[in-house]
Amino acid sequence: MKKILITGLIAGCILFVLSYGGLFLGVRFFPKLFVAYDNPLFNSDGNRDVLFYMHAFIISFALSWFWDRFKVLFKGTLLMRGLEFGLVYSVIALLPVMWISFSSLDITVVMVLSWFLYGLAQAIIAGLVFAKINP
């Protein structure tokens, strides 16, 4: 349990920096991709900002548990294990959620694709961290 929490915390810190840093750069250099977020579908009064920024840790702890439970199934080099882990998570968890989100919410294909790729990148990075510190 301690190992899961520690690896989750380390991955959370790394994902926090990369995810929100990447998002900040994305907003700055590709502003047109983010115009669609000016919509009441997305929280606008800032009362959930803490939850928004906690996401990196929520996903890291969840993935840390998942890795610890199923890591024996991911074989090969560190890079291959991280990539496969990210892909497995994306196919099992992300793809169905993105599918139902797009089918039921007034959001664009670009938005859903960007969320999928964002989640895939997060899971691959987390997988690489787990493969390194909790092989």
Next chain:
Amino acid sequence: MKKWVVNENSSLSVNGSTNINKFSCVIPAYGRIDTITLNKSKDEKGIVLSGSIDLKVNSFDCHNSGMTKQLQKTLNQKQFPLLHIRFLSLDRLPVITAKPQLITGMVDIEIAGVTKRFGINYQISQDAEKGIDLLGSRNLNFSDFNLIPPTKLGGMIKTKDQLTVAFNLNMKTI
């Protein structure tokens, strides 16, 4: 005493910006007819106005359905469906000619139940059909009306506090 009848094809726009884009939301046609009355003030220099225009917040069109809904939410459209501009005064009685004249005046603007008084710079002229075109614009802030400009994605997308409200009243003298 004079009376100006505000025609239904008068319009109003709200222009603002975020850190990623600019937006322009318009009410392209007022859709109703109202009257503004002009009287000389007691000191004989200025003009006292009485009359207002009442605009439906759900008539705003930001040319993007999400942004339109966001503006209506920010202006608290469900609780305050109307935006009011009450005309109070002009610095002088304008002589209406085809050549635009600059005049100033005072208005009360009520948004989301909060009323604030502003000075406005007008441009007034006569149009081809002998009607009166009154253009007015004013910079104001969401915060003037206790409104919070929206932020998105944990504050990474921020709407700026300042807005420009511009109206184009097409009127006739009666």
